[in-house]
Amino acid sequence: DIVMTQSPDSLAVSLGERATINCKSSQSVLYSPNNKNYLAWYQQKPGQPPKLLLYWASTRESGVPDRFSCSGSGTDFTLTISSLQAEDVAVYYCQQYYTTPFTFGPGTKVDIK
Amino acid sequence: QVQLQESGPGLVKPSETLSLTCTVSGGSISDYYWSWIRQPPGKGLEWIAYVHYSGSTNYNPSLRSRVTVSVDTSKNQFSLNLISVTAADTAVYYCARDKQQLARQAFDIWGQGTMVTVSS
Secondary structure: OOOEEEEOOEEEEOOOOOEEEEEEEOOOOEEOOOOEEOEEEEEEOOOOOOEEEEEOOOEEOOOOOOOEEEEEEOOEEEEEEOOOOHHHOEEEEEEEOOOOOOEEOOOEEEEEO | OOEEEEEOOOEEOOOOOEEEEEEEEOOOOOOOEEEEEEEOOOOOOEEEEEEEOOOOEEEOOOOOOOEEEEEEOOOOEEEEEEOOOOHHHOEEEEEEEEOOOOOOOOEEEEOOOEEEEEOO
16 A cells, blocks of 8 residues: 655644645655656545545645645655635645555644644 | 435444445436545544446455445445444545546545444
């Protein structure tokens, strides 16, 4: 299985400041024939299902604000919330869909400082 | 727009079978891959299996011996059966759709989830 790790476990950021979450996979999720990273990011608020934010590592899902972005390739990725808003308080998960079993990171909780 | 709704018992006894159904509304179940994902209380997400509308399946090896997923295109539904459950199977169970009509995609549509507790 591809093991996904995230850091930090949690972070608190002031409103309007930048939040950064790291995601690392135990093996590359970059598929060379199409040069795509099979990595997604989800946001989950309490009592709600996860919401897809980004896929192919850096493609924003429709309706997702452009303050959410992802950089990285292969095994190391970074989700950045450029200017944290109150509605961004949530747990964020990365997920690889390069191969089954699809696996998720353990999650990073983002709060307001 | 496409919506997913899980249904099934909220309480299952140990050693019995957990059975859930996901109903797809607002669109056809055809042409997509459909997954089951679970989340124990306060914990992370675990992918269980997917089923294609054609009936092809893929299972998480950690659960393969106990899980069966199937699709009923006439009802626009797909289902999960998990046998010999224990307390460790207590979780919110989600159904989800692959974003595109190909294998290996992110999950763009999720059901609201249904809490299943395993307890006598």
